[in-house]
Amino acid sequence: FPLGKRMSKPREQGLTMIIDKGLGPAETRDILHVGGQYIDFWKLGFGTSALYPPEMLAEKVQLIRSSGIEVYPGGTFMEVAILQEKLDEYLYLAQNTGFTAVEVSDGTIDLPGEIRERAITRAAEIGLRVLTEVGKKEQGMPAPVADLAALVRKDLQYGAYRVILEGRESGVNVGLYDENGRLIRDEFEELLSLIDDPRALIWEAPLKDQQRDLIIRFGPDVNLGNIPPREVLALEALRVGLRADTLQTTLNRRAAG
Amino acid sequence: FPLGKRMSKPREQGLTMIIDKGLGPAETRDILHVGGQYIDFWKLGFGTSALYPPEMLAEKVQLIRSSGIEVYPGGTFMEVAILQEKLDEYLYLAQNTGFTAVEVSDGTIDLPGEIRERAITRAAEIGLRVLTEVGKKEQGMPAPVADLAALVRKDLQYGAYRVILEGRESGVNVGLYDENGRLIRDEFEELLSLIDDPRALIWEAPLKDQQRDLIIRFGPDVNLGNIPPREVLALEALRVGLRADTLQTTLNRRAAG
């Protein structure tokens, strides 16, 4: 009965990235069981990967990988490593733990362009898939949209696989979201006008209304991130029109061709 | 020590309906273990039932049934089937999968009265328990209360077991709830004045303050729906006065006789 069509894995579009704040072994298996086919990237949020019992971390990472999902530690962790001038140690440690990807971000620290470039190229060289993130975490200090767009272009050029638009875990008052979690339309459209291909972006969209708006704007195969793990099936239902919020749009889209 | 009294299962009043957005096998068992005796209806939300690996869905449905709980797919799923003129196929598929109930709703589509009637009577004929839902999902377009009341009466007459008052998963800005999730008192009282027996209703009340208000208004044996699965014990504590919010009311009720 599903109305919308979706690519199956491994796919290059319609990516879903989840944020995991510390799921245990049984919960991890449950989510892989029910939603594994709908998840493409699995982020161990913030620096939580440093807080697991080490053998459990390795096991968990392995379990996620074996379901065909890229797994990586939150960007804050690499920011701490860069602050300590331990970039290479960090990358090798991540790889040895079994992570298949990393995130280069400057959510908190000021990251000079040449260090950002080196982080991206080094990670790519040793075989890690690189996601980068743009958009500061602090409220009230948004970067000009033109700067964001320039950063997106550079990151892709240096070898980033996709660029993430910051939305935090809350989705509120950050990046392109206002204090009610709504997309700031002007900045959103300005950014799109400055980007070659929006399919290179992953939109952090933890809130349902954000997911709905982006699906209505870009179609079911928009790349979405910071999805709470227990919302994976609900998001998939949104994508394919099996939820009230997008059923009408999906029908219109089909009618249009 | 509990202060309030509650009927045990199977019960006809004080029903609790939960909304499941994709619980895995271990989580499902956990919730049945801890809260199974407090749950009467288990809804696989939206169209998520189409998104499970098929054999897992059948197993899950069986597990829920075997705990004496009615289990059914979200109403959006049947709306899609009706749009595709596949009502009978839908009902047989639901029954073959093991579902014991269905929900007839018009949350998104416009459902002509005769099709609504046919959906209710057909489902009842083949032995499915029928829940219907009233109240559109779209904000800003509330149906007049008199129309809602008329629909409730008709649905019950055609064979619906209970009629659900729409509250969505969010509980905000929908049906009888305002943009802060509070009951709109005038419409609420008007509806009650037009209904023969409010015990034929199930109130979707995902938020704790909504649950508390309805318990204070109708007593511990009000029918409540769209309860998040992990709130089942907290709701039961509310019902029997084991939570601060209703302890005082429960005491007053006892004092009054």
Added chain:
Amino acid sequence: FPLGKRMSKPREQGLTMIIDKGLGPAETRDILHVGGQYIDFWKLGFGTSALYPPEMLAEKVQLIRSSGIEVYPGGTFMEVAILQEKLDEYLYLAQNTGFTAVEVSDGTIDLPGEIRERAITRAAEIGLRVLTEVGKKEQGMPAPVADLAALVRKDLQYGAYRVILEGRESGVNVGLYDENGRLIRDEFEELLSLIDDPRALIWEAPLKDQQRDLIIRFGPDVNLGNIPPREVLALEALRVGLRADTLQTTLNRRAAG
């Protein structure tokens, strides 16, 4: 890589208390597995402990204890017992079930000073660890800060191990939090000026911004309560500066020596 330092268990400061609203066996084990070393107190919220199948409750309590975590029933439960003049029965029942602590609160009922004193001293006598709570649950009726401070002093003098500042499960419009969940600065500072040692307090802080503000104010070893179980690792990341919100502060603290 972690930046901040934390004491290991059993610790007297930097305590984390979680509120459990009905976790099943698999979820309980998961949380102990991943976060057990970061949890000091485990509260079975409200009166939910009366609602578990009895043998499951005993098993669960035992499992939590065996991870070196104090476990206790929510304060509302004891309030009900006191109302029924069954204080001693309650304390023995709690102990026999395996609970290692109790909470003395007056969230709903009016608790005369001598009964509060007796509850604290009786519980301590039979070997239970005693937490008390100050701050009414009802909104709009805040106790004067001077009264709160006096109660804190008395409770500690009678034998309370720590005193909890009420924040409810929501963290909004209660105790020292305003309707947006922000600390009311004036009352907060007034309370601190009236307390000998703020380390005797546990701050209920269910919301991330509350946790962040208190960590920035008091350092990583502030005592925090009503933490949702699935936020334990995220909170620990906040404490040690592995999350964007506190990374800058942790760096400043280190720079300052």
